[in-house]
Amino acid sequence: MRQRTAFSRTPFLCRNNFRGILLLTTSNLFLWTEDLSVATQQVDEQHKGLLDLFNQLHASISEKRGNDTSREIFEALVESTRLHFLFEESMMRLTHYVGYPAHKTQHEFLMEQICAVQTKLDNETGEITIDFLNSHKIWWENHIRGSDRDFSVHYEQSELNKSADHENAIASEERATWWKFW
Amino acid sequence: MSATDLFKWSDDFSVNIQEVDEQHKVLVSLLNQLHVAILEHHGKATSREILDRLAEYTRTHFMLEESLMRLTHYPGFEIHKQQHEELMTQVQTLQHKLDKENTTITFELLHFLKNWLVQHINDSDKRFGAHFQKAGLGQYAAWTKEVEQTMKKKKWWWKFW
Ligand SMILES: [Fe+2]
Ligand SMILES: [Fe+2]
Ligand SMILES: [Fe+2]
Numbered sequence: 653m654r655q656r657t658a659f660s661r662t663p664f665l666c667r668n669n670f671r672g673i674l675l676l677t678t679s680n681l682f683l684w685t686e687d688l689s690v691a692t693q694q695v696d697e698q699h700k701g702l703l704d705l706f707n708q709l710h711a712s713i714s715e716k717r718g719n720d721t722s723r724e725i726f727e728a729l730v731e732s733t734r735l736h737f738l739f740e741e742s743m744m745r746l747t748h749y750v751g752y753p754a755h756k757t758q759h760e761f762l763m764e765q766i767c768a769v770q771t772k773l774d775n776e777t778g779e780i781t782i783d784f785l786n787s788h789k790i791w792w793e794n795h796i797r798g799s800d801r802d803f804s805v806h807y808e809q810s811e812l813n814k815s816a817d818h819e820n821a822i823a824s825e826e827r828a829t830w831w832k833f834w
Numbered sequence: 835m836s837a838t839d840l841f842k843w844s845d846d847f848s849v850n851i852q853e854v855d856e857q858h859k860v861l862v863s864l865l866n867q868l869h870v871a872i873l874e875h876h877g878k879a880t881s882r883e884i885l886d887r888l889a890e891y892t893r894t895h896f897m898l899e900e901s902l903m904r905l906t907h908y909p910g911f912e913i914h915k916q917q918h919e920e921l922m923t924q925v926q927t928l929q930h931k932l933d934k935e936n937t938t939i940t941f942e943l944l945h946f947l948k949n950w951l952v953q954h955i956n957d958s959d960k961r962f963g964a965h966f967q968k969a970g971l972g973q974y975a976a977w978t979k980e981v982e983q984t985m986k987k988k989k990w991w992w993k994f995w
Contacts, residue, residue, distance in 0.1 A: 694901055731890065734890075735890070735893065735894050735897070738894045739894065739897055739898060739901070742853055742857075742894075742898045743898075743901075745853050745977055745981045745985075746851075746853045746902075746974050747974060748973075748974065748977075748978045748981070750980065752980070752981060752984060753980070753984045756984065811970065811971055811973060811974070812902075812905055812906075812971060812974065813905075815905065815906055815907075815969055815970065815971065
């Protein structure tokens with residue numbers, strides 16, 4: 653059985669926007685750029701949060717801060733990825749998106765990769781490698797620019813979006829805290 | 835469904851948004867799993883795993899509901915969100931207690947969770963369901979056939995973990 657981590661309830665991550673960590677390292681960062689933006693602001697915010705966690709993990713591993721620290725960040729990344737995928741898939745089912753089955757398959761692919769790493773970490777037969785991080789990063793870049801953008805086009809034309817012309821009114825502090833429970 | 839179910843789902847609980855109903859069913863099923871684990875003494879670790887899963891899935895569920903409320907300018911949004919937050923705080927307190935103190939998950943707690951869910955669905959979620967219809971989104975009340983098939987064909991991947 654996978655060891656549970658107390659990370660989800662550690663206070664230092666709550667309402668933290670990780671910006672400080674972004675400034676610490678300069679190489680291999682997964683930076684947010686406008687071309688990654690999709691139609692829903694909420695999804696954008698989730699993606700940004702994931703990139704931040706990814707960068708933290710990358711920093712922790714390249715600076716060899718120790719297995720426990722890296723593992724905790726990794727678990728937070730896994731949880732937020734799962735939460736994000738579940739959310740996206742919900743919106744797809746709800747708005748009758750025809751690309752849903754294929755998109756779901758892509759999400760499953762990444763989750764399987766992640767679970768494989770988790771198993772290795774549990775059995776102490778492997779670690780989080782820079783190679784894994786690099787392929788993880790490439791997956792996200794392609795996925796957001798491709799599949800997530802495709803869904804975004806569909807979403808923009810949906811009745812749900814039409815009824816929601818001021819989604820932009822989400823308060824900024826609320827936008828930054830979608831992962832606040834962890 | 836078995837005789838030991840704590841919570842039997844029925845269509846009376848429907849809020850008329852299939853996506854939300856299906857998520858409620860998942861919550862009900864996790865609650866029932868937790869109940870069985872405690873009834874049959876599956877051990878602390880097992881029941882804790884289920885509780886954590888329940889907490890995580892609840893978070894996802896609340897996120898979807900709140901997001902839909904925001905998108906549809908639901909007037910009851912703030913109050914509803916507060917109800918969600920209060921439950922999450924209670925669950926977190928419980929998780930913390932289970933970590934630090936020598937407490938276990940009791941039937942009393944299970945009944946609390948069950949009653950919370952029943953009441954919340956019947957009052958608050960149904961009220962939002964009615965708003966969703968009024969907002970002209972009735973076409974999204976049910977899944978499409980394709981979605982239905984996809985969900986039947988494959989287990990939900992999050993169940994693997
Ligand atoms: Fe996606
Ligand atoms: Fe609900
Ligand atoms: Fe609710």
